[in-house]
Amino acid sequence: MDTPALCAHALGYRFAGPPPRQALDNISLSLPRGGLTALVGPDGAGKTTFLRLVAGLLQVQTGQLEVLGLDVARQPQAIQDKISYMPQRFGLYEDLSVQENLDLYADLHGIPAGQRQERFAHLLEMTDLGRFTHRPAGKLSGGMKQKLGLACTLVRSPELLLLDEPTVGVDPLSRRELWQIVDQLVARQQLTVLVSTAYMDEAEHCDQVFVLHEGQVLAAGSPASIARHAEGRCHVATPPAGIPARQLQAHLLDQSGRVVDALPQGGEVRYITQAQPQPNTPPDLGPGLASRPVPARLEDGFMVLLRARHPARPTPAPHPEEAPAPGAAPDAGPAIQVKDLVRRFGDFVAVDRTSFEVARGEIFGLLGPNGAGKTTTFRMLCGLLPASSGLARVAGMDLRRARAQTRERIGYVAQKFSLYANQSARENLEFFGGAYGLRGARLQARIAALGAQLDLDSFMDGPAGTLPGGVKQRLAMAAGLLHSPEILFLDEPTSGADPLARREFWRRITALAAAGTTIIITTHFMEEAEYCDRIVIQDAGRLLALGTPAQVRAQAGETPARRLSMEEAFIGIVEQGRGQKQESRP
Known part of the structure; x- marks a missing residue:
């Protein structure tokens, strides 16, 4: 022994x-x-x-x-x-x-x-x-x-x-x-x-x-x-009123050579500076921005070690092709409108009278425990599954009457890798581009642009099934973006991804949103809800919370004296909802 x-x-x-x-x-x-x-x-x-x-x-x-x-x-x-x-x-x-x-x-x-x-x-x-x-x-x-x-x-x-x-x-x-x-x-x-x-x-x-x-x-x-690799270098900054945490995060990461890593956290941004002569001294971030030092944790040390080999890159500029496709110009209405949406499988109610709206250009998070009805809701909004009852309008069109036309204006990245494993990455992109009506020079230009943007160039000719998990996720995203959709649906796209890959992923997502693409995402990484403009929390098909991340944390009991992480808020709201459901049973 x-x-x-x-x-x-x-x-x-x-x-x-x-x-x-x-x-x-x-x-x-x-x-x-x-x-x-x-x-x-x-x-x-x-x-x-x-x-x-x-x-x-x-x-x-x-x-x-x-x-x-x-x-x-x-x-x-x-x-x-x-x-x-x-x-x-x-x-x-x-x-x-x-x-x-x-x-x-x-x-x-x-x-x-x-x-x-x-x-x-x-x-x-x-x-x-x-x-x-x-x-x-x-x-x-x-x-x-x-x-x-x-x-x-x-x-x-x-x-x-x-x-x-x-x-x-x-x-x-x-x-x-x-x-x-x-x-x-x-x-x-x-x-x-x-x-x-x-x-x-x-x-x-x-x-x-x-x-x-x-x-x-x-x-x-x-x-x-x-964690000691980041000791004396960790700080938290509060964004000015009306500024999303993800925008402050991008600003910090663009501080060339000064900030190693930044991450939205509880309405603020946690960031790590380059090694300094005076530990715990935050850099001057500009007018109106103040920060405070915080103890280092394991993830901070992990990111310092990896960023020494993979430095953070500036916020990618929106690509002209990422704007909504011509002919699909935004109107005055919401990108998605859901009212009393229901989906039944026999006697089982997977989605129970869910209602919400998503504004154009918004990042909207759909959260909930396993079995909450998130993927079912996704599949209905993508036109892959008919609703049992209720209204679902996507890109201005009623899914009951125009499911095929709606699918032309949306992109979908499934929870599980669903491309052709035996085909190369390039062959997959050519196939899916053709399915969206892209041909010739325009298709090859889109493949080249997305290959560069998503760091796929060195993986284009190998079988897709043998690629590392993070590369598969980027390839699936490229397939969903080929036709420049108005709305992009992402079903747990970072499942199994490490912190470095998740940060790179969200840099791309925020750039897409800045270019006008509406993003609908599900995730089990609660920290990622902080990137969203608004979130919904579902459980057993019922809607439990809807609002900005700050509003949802407040619903869970956050006060100025008691800050909550999004994971703490999520667990609190779900447990409260289940308790109320239990009490209502005869």
């Missing part, structure tokens, strides 16, 4: 391609037993490759890797008998019930019948799935599916648990519940857990953190030690 849970020395792994890619490059690290360790880093940093090597799913090419005192190269099966691995897309059988999935994984792992009843009872209590044992897995919400996946992973008692971004696509309430389960496992069973995550607040409560970048360990240590 004195040996480390995991020890890697000069570990390397290279994918043959095309093009060939060095996923891990001379990595050395060690994990003690009985703790919680996080792997963080940008897309393509090597996190998933490392976990798959530890799990014995890839063969070690160079270097050495020992897991639980065993050599992975020589004893892969012995290691797999002692560990459990939950990949990003866990293999639940959606036609089987919760109980049947547990039974299946118990069979696969050879769990004796005499041990199952007690083991299952513990897992169902821990995950709060005991009420749903007969429900098909495909009918569970996203958060419940993740909890079932974790339960199936734990049907045997492992010595090491590997979790590859277990909270991707999971709402804040379900994310909190999932981490309570993991914390319980570590505290009560002294389980060793290695988790990769895109959420810095998740990594912040781990015992140690490894920051990976381009296949190498960029930094390692406790969250506090990573």
Whole structure:
């Protein structure tokens, strides 16, 4: 038990391609037993490759890797008998019930019948799935599916648990519940857990953190030690009245050489300066702008490390082609008008009398827990799903009468990558451009412009299915923007993206909005709601809140003396809504 849970020395792994890619490059690290360790880093940093090597799913090419005192190269099966691995897309059988999935994984792992009843009872209590044992897995919400996946992973008692971004696509309430389960496992069973995550607040409560970048360990240590890279350089600025936080963020990032990173936060902007001779001394931001120093956190240190290699770029100027297409000039009405919108699936009401309007050029956020009806609302507004009742007008047209014409004036980026994996990025763009009626020189000009704007030029000729997650997201966005839509629908576009990728994404979105494009977005990253002009919070198909981020935080109980993050406001409003619904039941 004195040996480390995991020890890697000069570990390397290279994918043959095309093009060939060095996923891990001379990595050395060690994990003690009985703790919680996080792997963080940008897309393509090597996190998933490392976990798959530890799990014995890839063969070690160079270097050495020992897991639980065993050599992975020589004893892969012995290691797999002692560990459990939950990949990003866990293999639940959606036609089987919760109980049947547990039974299946118990069979696969050879769990004796005499041990199952007690083991299952513990897992169902821990995950709060005991009420749903007969429900098909495909009918569970996203958060419940993740909890079932974790339960199936734990049907045997492992010595090491590997979790590859277990909270991707999971709402804040379900994310909190999932981490309570993991914390319980570590505290009560002294389980060793290695988790990769895109959420810095998740990594912040781990015992140690490894920051990976381009296949190498960029930094390692406790969250506090990573945060020290930004010590004395973190500040919060309050925008003047009437100025959106995202506009102040762009202003700060355009302070060439002075500001390393900036992020909207609770109606203000948190930013990091370049290293200064006098710590905690904010720079002069100009007339009417004051700021105060704040302690550094893990995400600040993470961004300092990455910005040293990927400096923030100035706000991109709106491209002339990004303006709404000729012939689709804005009229005096709203971009979207929804009144008493209802969608039923049999007896199930997915969207229940929702009403809101979206102004032209607005960034509008649609938030809610898994199963709240967000994607259903999206699909109705995109003309992909008919409403059961109610009014939906998009780009000035009634979707009941002109769904095909409406789709010509909107762009849609789906929650899951939905382009052609075997075709190259360029071939995908040419296909979708042709579907929108673009041909010849104009199509090639749009592909060239979007390739440059979204940093896709070096990925144009490889199969789309082999691209890193962040590049896939940018390619899907390019496909949705080819025809210069008036309205762009983005369904959880940053799911699984690291903080660096999310910042770059929002720089592009704010530039599109500045050029006149209306943006409708769903997200589970509550910090991203701060980029929106207004947001809606839904739960179980019902509208719980509607207003600016400041108005929603006020509805959740924010006061000048008690500032709330958007995640705190979201959880408070949803829990309050569920409490009121429970009280109203006979």
